[in-house]
Amino acid sequence: MARAPDISARLVARARQGEAEAQDLLLRRLEPVLRAFFFKRLGEVPEIDDLVQNTLLRVHTGLPDLKDDTRLRAFAMKAALFELQDFYRGRYHGREQLFDPEQPPSVADDPGESEPRLDLEQALQALTPHARRILELRAYGYRYQEIARMLNTTEAAIKMQVKRAFEKMRQLLPGWSEKS
Amino acid sequence: MAADFDALPFREELSPEERAALQALLQREPTLARALRHWETLQAHLRARVEAAVPDRRLFVLYALVRSGREALLTPEERAELEVARPALERALQALPGLETVAKDIAAACDDFEEAWAMHFPSERHRMRPAAERRPRPLHRRPAYRWVVRVALSGVILALVGILWWQQTGQRVEWTVANGAVEVRTLADGSTVRLVGPAVLRYAVRFDRKVQLEGQAFLEVQPDTRPFVVETPEAVVTVLGTRFGVRSVGGRTEVVLVEGRVALNGRGRTNAPVVLTPGQRSLVAAGQTPEPPEPVRVPEALRWTGLHIFDGMPLGEITRYLSDFYGVSIMVEASLAEEPIVGTFAQDQPLTEILQALAATLGARVEQLPDGYRLIPVG
Numbered sequence: 024m025a026r027a028p029d030i031s032a033r034l035v036a037r038a039r040q041g042e043a044e045a046q047d048l049l050l051r052r053l054e055p056v057l058r059a060f061f062f063k064r065l066g067e068v069p070e071i072d073d074l075v076q077n078t079l080l081r082v083h084t085g086l087p088d089l090k091d092d093t094r095l096r097a098f099a100m101k102a103a104l105f106e107l108q109d110f111y112r113g114r115y116h117g118r119e120q121l122f123d124p125e126q127p128p129s130v131a132d133d134p135g136e137s138e139p140r141l142d143l144e145q146a147l148q149a150l151t152p153h154a155r156r157i158l159e160l161r162a163y164g165y166r167y168q169e170i171a172r173m174l175n176t177t178e179a180a181i182k183m184q185v186k187r188a189f190e191k192m193r194q195l196l197p198g199w200s201e202k203s
Numbered sequence: 204m205a206a207d208f209d210a211l212p213f214r215e216e217l218s219p220e221e222r223a224a225l226q227a228l229l230q231r232e233p234t235l236a237r238a239l240r241h242w243e244t245l246q247a248h249l250r251a252r253v254e255a256a257v258p259d260r261r262l263f264v265l266y267a268l269v270r271s272g273r274e275a276l277l278t279p280e281e282r283a284e285l286e287v288a289r290p291a292l293e294r295a296l297q298a299l300p301g302l303e304t305v306a307k308d309i310a311a312a313c314d315d316f317e318e319a320w321a322m323h324f325p326s327e328r329h330r331m332r333p334a335a336e337r338r339p340r341p342l343h344r345r346p347a348y349r350w351v352v353r354v355a356l357s358g359v360i361l362a363l364v365g366i367l368w369w370q371q372t373g374q375r376v377e378w379t380v381a382n383g384a385v386e387v388r389t390l391a392d393g394s395t396v397r398l399v400g401p402a403v404l405r406y407a408v409r410f411d412r413k414v415q416l417e418g419q420a421f422l423e424v425q426p427d428t429r430p431f432v433v434e435t436p437e438a439v440v441t442v443l444g445t446r447f448g449v450r451s452v453g454g455r456t457e458v459v460l461v462e463g464r465v466a467l468n469g470r471g472r473t474n475a476p477v478v479l480t481p482g483q484r485s486l487v488a489a490g491q492t493p494e495p496p497e498p499v500r501v502p503e504a505l506r507w508t509g510l511h512i513f514d515g516m517p518l519g520e521i522t523r524y525l526s527d528f529y530g531v532s533i534m535v536e537a538s539l540a541e542e543p544i545v546g547t548f549a550q551d552q553p554l555t556e557i558l559q560a561l562a563a564t565l566g567a568r569v570e571q572l573p574d575g576y577r578l579i580p581v582g
C-alpha cells in the first residue's frame with residue numbers, strides 16, 4: 024500500500040495563515056483518511072462523498088481557530104465525528120413518510136375525537152429495557168444493522184425485539200387494534 | 204416482505220412495489236392503518252425525547268471523548284463548554300439508556316479514525332525506516348564517548364518522562380457537591396458516581412480507578428481487570444464491578460453493598476479485609492478494623508442516596524416500604540406479593556410512575572382506590 028506524505032505542522036501553519044496552495048494540499052492529504060473512516064463506520068453508502076466533503080469544509084472553515092498546528096489530527100477527528108452525528112440526525116429529515124405523525128393519515132380511518140389520547144410514556148415503560156434501548160437508538164438515527172453491531176448481536180435478533188415491541192404496543196395503546 | 208402487521212415496523216425498508224402494496228392495503232384496512240399511525244407517533248415521540256435530551260450532539264461527542272479517556276483532544280474552550288453542559292447530559296443518560304450505547308459507539312468511532320489516520324500517516328507510529336534509508340554511520344567513531352553520551356541522554360529522557368508522568372498523574376479533579384444537592388457524574392472508565400452533598404470526591408485527571416471520598420456517594424462501578432478503590436478518611440473499599448453506597452460521616456465510614464462484592468479495610472490496616480456480599484453493611488471507625496457484616500434492608504439503608512434501590516426484594520415488601528415513604532396505602536394481590544424486583548427509581552419520581560413500572564414488569568396493572576392504590580394481575 025502506498026504511503027501518503029505526512030501532514031507537517033509547518034504545512035498546517037501555512038494553511039492556517041490562508042496560503043491557498045497549502046490549504047489545498049492539506050485537504051487533499053486528509054481526504055483519504057476521512058474516506059476510510061466513513062467507509063469503516065457506514066459501509067458503502069452513497070452519502071460518503073458528501074460526508075467527506077462536508078468534513079473537509081468543516082476543517083477548512085475551522086482552520087483559523089486552530090491554535091496549535093500540531094493538533095490537526097484531533098481537530099480533524101472531531102470534525103468527522105460531528106459530521107457523523109449530523110448524518111445520523113439527518114436520517115429522519117426529508118425522509119418519505121407514509122404518515123406524518125403530526126397529521127392524521129389519509130386513509131379510511133378517522134378515529135375522530137372519541138379516540139383516547141395515547142399515553143406513550145406509559146406504553147414505553149412496559150417495554151423491556153433492551154427493547155427500549157433499541158428503539159432509542161433507532162430514534163437517535165441508527166439503522167437496525169448498526170444497532171446490532173453496537174449491541175453485539177444480529178440484525179435478525181434486533182428486528183425480533185422490535186416486532187415484539189410493536190406487538191406489545193398494539194396491546195397497550197388504546198384504539199390500536201380493536202376497530203376494524 | 205409481506206405487507207401485513209409483520210412488515211409495519213420495518214416499512215421504510217420495503218421496496219417501492221411492496222410499499223405501494225402496503226399503501227393500498229392501508230386504504231382498505233383501518234386496523235392496520237391505525238396500528239401504523241400509532242407506531243409512527245411513538246417513534247416521533249421517542250425522536251422528540253432524544254432531541255430534547257441531546258439538543259447539541261457536538262457536546263455529546265465531546266462528552267463521549269472525555270469518557271473514553273480522550274480529554275486531551277478537547278480545547279480549553281470545549282472543556283469549559285462541556286462542563287456547563289455536563290449535568291444536562293448526565294440527566295439525559297439517566298433518562299435514555301440508549302445514549303450510553305451511543306457514547307460507546309462514539310468511542311469506537313474514535314478508534315476507527317485513529318486507525319485510518321495511522322494507516323495513512325504511519326510515521327506517527329514510530330516506524331523503523333528501512334536500512335537503505337538510514338543515514339550511514341561515520342567511519343571513525345569513539346565508542347566510549349558515545350556510550351557516555353547515550354547514558355546521559357537516557358537519563359535526561361527518563362527524567363523528562365518522569366516529570367511528564369508526575370504532572371499528568373499528579374493533576375487531580377476535585378468535585379464538590381453542596382449540602383442538600385445531588386450530582387451524578389460518569390468517570391473515564393464508565394463507572395458512575397452519585398454524590399450526595401455535602402461531599403467531595405477527588406481523583407486523578409488521568410483516571411486510575413482510585414477516588415478519595417469525603418461525605419456520601421452511591422457508586423456503580425464498571426467491571427474491569429483493575430480494581431476500583433474508594434478511600435475515605437477511615438476506610439479503604441476495594442471492588443471490581445458492583446453497586447454500593449459509601450458514607451463517611453462523623454468519623455466513621457459505612458458501606459452498603461447492593462450487587463457484586465467489595466473488600467473493606469480500615470485506613471492503614473494490614474489485616475485481612477472484611478468481604479461484603481449483596482444486602483450487607485459494615486462500619487469502620489477511624490483507626491479501627493471494620494465491623495463484621497450485617498444484613499440490612501437495602502432501600503432503607505440507602506435512602507440517603509435519593510434513590511429507591513430494590514435489590515430483589517419481594518413486591519409485597521417493596522409496596523410496604525413505598526407505603527411508608529409516601530404515606531399512602533398500597534395493596535398488592537397475594538399472587539404478586541412474593542415476586543422479586545430489581546430496579547432503581549429516583550425518590551422525586553411520582554409514586555404513580557413507580558407503581559406503573561412495577562406493574563408493567565410483572566404484567567399487572569395499578570388500580571386507584573379512594574385512599575391509595577392496588578396492584579392486581581392482568582386477566
